[in-house]
Amino acid sequence: MANTQTNQESLTRRIATSSLALRSGDVAPELMAYTKSCIADAIGIGFASHYYDFAERTVAGVRTLASPGAGVVIGLEDTLAPRDAALLNGTLVHGLDFDDTHLASVVHCSASALPTALALASERTVSGTDLLLACIIATEVDARLGSAAGGTFQQLGFHPTGVVGIFGATVAAVRLLGGTVDEAVRAQGIALSMAGGSMAFLDTGTWTKRLHPGWAAQSALAAAKLALAGFEAPPEAYAGRYGFYALFTQNANNVNNVDWSSAYQEFAMESVAIKPYPICHFNHAPVDAALHLRAKHGLRSEHIESITIGLHERQFAVVVEPVARKQRPESEYEAKFSVAYAVATALVRGQLGLRELELESRTDEAILALTPRIHCVHDDRSNYPQTFSGGVSIKMRDGTVYEHFDAVNRGAEGRLLSEGDVKTKFVQNCRLVLSETRTEAVWEAIMDVDKQDDCSALLEALKGLGDPISTADRNNAVSRSATC
Template sequence: MPGAPIAEIFGEFAAKTTLDDIPAEVVERARHLALDSVGVALAATDQEFTRRARRALARLGSGDQPVLGLPDRLGPREAAMLNAVLVHGLDFDDTHVGAVTHVSASALPVGLAAAIQHDRSSADLLAAYILGIEISARVGEVARGGFHDAGFHPTGLAGAFGASVAAAKLAGLEARGITAAQQIVGSMASGILEFLEEGAWTKRLHPGWAANAALTASAFAAEDWPGPTAVYEGRYGLYATHLQQREWDTGAMTDGLGEHWELLKTAVKPYPSCHFTHAFADAILFLRERDGFGAADIERIRCLIHPTPGAVVCEPIENKRKPRDDYDAKFSLPFIAGACVSRGRLTLAEFADEALADNEILELAQLVDIAGDPDSRFPHAYSAAVEIALKDGRTLTRREDINRGHAERPLSHEDIRAKFTGNAGAEAAEVRAHVLALGTEGSARDFAEKLRQA
């Protein structure tokens, strides 16, 4: 539909696409992305942020929808919120690299909620999940990191649009309704980066709010509620209002739609921290393993980073050198560099209270300097360059142009299954098999109930 509004193009595409239309490679990768999300969610069930989220959402009412790995039963929007907090809360969930968007964190929870609400099959759920990821990725990628530059979190913005497509598709709406859901959700998409100043927990809510908004928008679309036609490309559309004078090419949003799949560019995280820090962790851990230095050998650590991710994980620098809590630490390149040197690893344990108070890590964080990286491949990839000066006079260098998990350095299906086992436990083999069979049989409710029992 040349010249048609983007929301309409997406609506037509989603309305006609079934699971049979999606390449087998994409479907199988989607199952592994879902597995990764479920594993991370199960690892988060005993966290303090989860306990608070459960109490908060219980205040809003109850329902019959199951929650991942927990006994709670909630209404569709509240269940979607809680499931999203579980998936995203540890910051260990997948990221579409170009879009800088945690795509599964809203697409899977909204898919579960809407599929159960409308009594859909697990095949319907899987198709909608894939479409939610695809639209979120395409909406976010056009910004080329610009949402971050303007202080917005793409997961809350782009995620809301993809989730609205998934929700409307599962609600049984035709192309017009799926189009309208996007047009309506544009007034609800939100998420600001101010949490970075002090490690506040608001980011943990962004994908859940995107899912909540999507379910709301879908319900209004079902009643023919009019939304703005040019919600993406209009004078006061998403990009004009959120990119603050930066240029964008909305034509790229629909290029190759249905022919090449952005889902395949979604990166699975090897570390439970902001994706912008991963290549630095890899570089430091490589040098530590190769050269055998320890904390006492360090003179200085210099990290070169593109200014857009640098603003997220390096500023304000004094705050980043002494994080206030685990979430603050996950967005602190100095802390993560110190932890990698001190511990020789970067796992969930490096963000526990004991690690946050570790004087050796904190002293190493004081030795980290930040500089710009003229050779960074951001936003195509999250590059890192590290220079470590040792007290014996040696200077060690390492560059990671492409972060692990990126489409050019993907984690294999075997890697993802191993990560799931690490998060969910060896006894969760039955859950793993269940998720990897998503879409082959049964209802979405049956699928979700088995995950609740995990």
């Protein structure tokens, strides 16, 4: 699709105009297929989250607020108001921190895009193709807005998915609602007053980050519907003294870094990385490096003298500091954001899946004996934030040193997971709570969605958990998670 807008138009209007003009013929079949892979990945994680306590508590809390409606929630038999379904689905998809990431923006795009689209598909006729296009549009907006910040959101204490995710979801919602360019402009202005998301969860490993994409999706629905009702809002969401970049990056000039001229020509969805491990994406390259050296040289943790992990220094606040707490994470969620724990666990256990985040692993003396021997340094080879590079240098007690560095983390552009890898991950996640037959039915519903005039088959496939699966099947799924 040719992007014929001029830079004299406001960024808000340029985003609205080109996003509403996108058609399926503008998108290569391969990208539509990859978008389905991202949707399948998100839905699989949404089901897996029901295995964990946070999901039950979140559902219980939202039920006390919820209104009746047609909104389908992954894994629930009953339906809720679409806005409440969006909140829950976003929380379920992001809850295990296993969902996809656009690397340069550090935004978990599918976690707010898909819940928004599913909520609207629950209340109106949305074709499968339009569902995919909504996710592509939301990703395009999120990725380009987030990338322009240059990694400053997290430095200032903001979670990128929380502060950026609402904008892509809002534009996608306006499109699915059949809105106009003017309405999409107003909706973005409304969204500006709803954006937010603190990184305070890092200090204690608590749950608030899990809510951020669900809140973005819920708020996007509100912004879009208010705009279509004629609610007035600032016509420029991103520029100016009180615009998005002034508020969330403390530099209004960052709006000039937004590359919208190539939007929908070079698609951001092509740079979305599906995760092979259920941990913070910053930890993936060091874990892969550690597993590579362990397998290649037969390393045993008791023979290791010390480990040096190389990352970009701007990643330290998320996965390295505070050092003492990262060495002994107190919760499953805190463990996800510790590169020392992740690398130590990979070297001791030879894998890093959901089981390796549970209490039995977090209290494993072999792992805890290794984490104090790990220290992190800034690595000049890092491509952050374009890719989440990383590596390890392992010094053995006999003085031998083994090193490995990955410039591009597995799952990122150039090293994308195959559809087979994605399905393996999907199956392992779903099998925590679903039968084998039901898991396959959900996968088929997702893969067929672009052939459907509406999303009713997909939505029906998402309802409920079905008959309880055996403990043996569930334990097998946990132990095999993240082996793609």
